[in-house]
Amino acid sequence: MKTGAVMEEEIIFQKTISYLLARVTTAYKTVLERHMGLIGLHAGQVFLLLELWTEDGLRQVDLARRLSLAAPTVSKMIKGLIEINLVEIEREDGDGRSTRVYLTDQGHAMRDDVNAQWLELETNYLADLNETERLILPELLTKLRKAYTGADDAEEDQ
Secondary structure, three states: OOOOOOOOOOOOHHHOHHHHHHHHHHHHHHHHHHHHHOOOOOHHHHHHHHHHHHOOOEEHHHHHHHHOOOHHHHHHHHHHHHHOOOEEEEEEOOEEEEEEEEEOHHHHHHHHHHHHHHHHHHHHHOOOOOHHHHHHHHHHHHHHHHHHHOOOHHHHOO
16 A cells, blocks of 8 residues: 555445345346246347237337347347247338337247246345345335436336
8 A cells, every 4th residue: 555545435235235236137047047937038039029019010119128138129129029920020110220020920829928937037036035125125126227227117118
C-alpha cells in the first residue's frame, strides 16, 4: 500500500449480494438448460417462445427488444426454432427487410411441454422456501431487475 493512501474497507466478494446473485443465476441457467433440453429446446429459446405465446407474429426487432438481446442473437435463435418446426417467418408487406415470427402448430403444442418442465423447476428447486419467502422473493427480484435495467415490468413488456 502506498504511503498516505486511504485504506478502503476490504470487500469479501463471496458475501455480497451481487456475488450470490451471479452464482444463483449461473446455477439456474444450468438447471433450466438441462430441463429444456429434455424437450429439445435451449433455455434461451424458451423465452422467445414465451413472447410469441403472449403475442404471436412479433417482428424480429421487437423480439430482440423484449428479450434485451442483440438482433443477430435473436436471428440465430429463430433459425434454430425454424429448424425444429416451432416457428416460421414471413416478410412484412411493403418492407422486405422486416420479418414477423409466427408459431407453427407444433410451436403452440410445445407450450404444454414447457409448462410441465417449468412447473417441475418451480416445485423441485423452490421447495425449501417457506410461504413468506415465496411471496417476498418475486418482489425482491423485480426490484433488482428494475435497478439493473432501469425499466419496470410494464416498460419492458412493450
